[in-house]
Amino acid sequence: xxxxxxxxxxxxxxxTGPRPxxxxxxxxxxxxxxxxxxxxxxxxxxxxxxxxxxxxxxxxVLACSACHxxxxxxGPDGYYPxxxxxxxxxxxxxxxxxxxxRRHYGLMARLLDPLSDQYLREIARHFAALDLPYPxxxxxxxxxxxxxxxxxxxxQGDAAARLPPCTQCHGERLTGVAPNTPGLLGLPRxxxxxxxxxxRAGERRAHAPDCxxxxxxxxxxxDVTAVTAWLAAQPVPADARPAATLPxxxxxxxxxxxxxxxxxxx
Ligand code: HEC
Ligand code: HEC
Numbered sequence: 001x002x003x004x005x006x007x008x009x010x011x012x013x014x015x016t017g018p019r020p021x022x023x024x025x026x027x028x029x030x031x032x033x034x035x036x037x038x039x040x041x042x043x044x045x046x047x048x049x050x051x052x053x054x055x056x057x058x059x060x061v062l063a064c065s066a067c068h069x070x071x072x073x074x075g076p077d078g079y080y081p082x083x084x085x086x087x088x089x090x091x092x093x094x095x096x097x098x099x100x101x102r103r104h105y106g107l108m109a110r111l112l113d114p115l116s117d118q119y120l121r122e123i124a125r126h127f128a129a130l131d132l133p134y135p136x137x138x139x140x141x142x143x144x145x146x147x148x149x150x151x152x153x154x155x156q157g158d159a160a161a162r163l164p165p166c167t168q169c170h171g172e173r174l175t176g177v178a179p180n181t182p183g184l185l186g187l188p189r190x191x192x193x194x195x196x197x198x199x200r201a202g203e204r205r206a207h208a209p210d211c212x213x214x215x216x217x218x219x220x221x222x223d224v225t226a227v228t229a230w231l232a233a234q235p236v237p238a239d240a241r242p243a244a245t246l247p248x249x250x251x252x253x254x255x256x257x258x259x260x261x262x263x264x265x266x
Contacts, residue, residue, distance in 0.1 A: 057126045063111055064123075072127045078190030087242045088121075088128035089179030093207065093256050095120040102205040103198075134186040134240065140233035142225070150230025153223055154184075163218045166227070169211070169250045169257065174231070176242035180257045183242060189232035196224050207255035214252055 064072060067080045074082035083091060097103040099112040099120070112120065140147055152158075154174065157165035167174060169181055176183035184192070198204035199216035206212055219227070250257070 057122065061123060061126060064127075067108070071130055071132060073132055074188075078188030078194075081191050082134075082186065083127045084130040084132050085240060086128060086182050087176050087179050088124050089258075090176070090182045090256075091127055092121050092124035093180060095124060097204075097206065102207075104203060131241075134236040137186075137233050137235055140229045142229040146222075146226045147230050147233065149223070150226035150228070153219075153227040154230060158223075161218050161220075161223075163215065163223075164251045166231075169246065169254065171243040171246070173237055173243070174234070175237065175240050177246050177257070178242045178244055181242070181254075183236075183240065184231050185234050186236040186240065187232065189228050192228040192231060193224065196228070209253050209255050211250070211252040211254035211257075 061072075064083070067075060068083050069075050069080065072082060072084040074080060094103065095112055095115075096117070098105060098109045099115070101109075115123075153163065154166045157163045157168070166184060169177065170184050171177045171181070174184045195204060196216045196219065199210075199213050200219075202213070204212075216224075245258075
């Protein structure tokens, strides 16, 4: 059975943008174009019989690599983020966030819409377990003083602006903290800028209390430029795995992050 039931709104939305292959739950392989104009009951009949479908995780995530690159290593530009090797809880929260409307990307949300929490957790674990090399960073195209300011923000913060350092939550090495906080290295600058911009504008949200929304709003535009330029220019350490826990509770509570043992629950 094909597990799709597209609403009229979604059918309309389907007509924009590329249409990656969809291979969920079903013994068949269908593409979104078959789903556009047909009522759901006919969709199952209209889908062409495909060779026997192996229900492996590798098959299930084929649709993801159409945008996120081979094995989730990122698309060729800064737009499609890497998902390989990010902490499992973080990836799972993002899948929920897209599915449930706290982040917005229609084409992806539609793929996730019919999937259960359990299924999303399995997909998150699959990508989190991939330990793949990162490309070398691109040299920064900003003045040395800007890079210096970026490093200060990342490692020391700015007490006057009530801005904690990024390392306080993303780990001393900035490779993230298991299971829910992502690393900040190995990401293109465009992606980092887009995420901070989306938080400031309220277009990206995390589980409340949403610490990143507060942080993004405390960062004036020149500081966003500085910190993303510095982060994107850093090499990813050979051991890119997230830290096991935070040494001390962060100064701003994050609904999506696990506090360190003994720390207050946000
Ligand atoms: C049509 C292209 C497309 C497809 C197909 C797609 N994604 Fe995405 N995905 C994106 C884009 C674009 C973003 C970044 C959106 C943004 O900037 O908020 C994204 C973001 C994500 C993120 C958040 C990454 C982060 O670091 O916060 C995760 C996790 C993710 N996708 C997983 C998946 C999985 C799993 C699949 C397959 C079920 C998938 N995506 C299929 C385009 C796609
Ligand atoms: C108080 C804790 C905390 C501090 C301090 C913090 N972050 Fe975060 N950050 C988080 C958490 C938690 C998430 C995951 C949010 C989610 O689940 O969507 C996150 C996510 C992010 C992401 C999204 C990454 C991705 O792959 O999409 C970016 C970008 C980011 N932070 C940048 C920064 C920068 C830059 C700083 C320093 C100026 C910083 N953060 C400081 C807790 C923090």
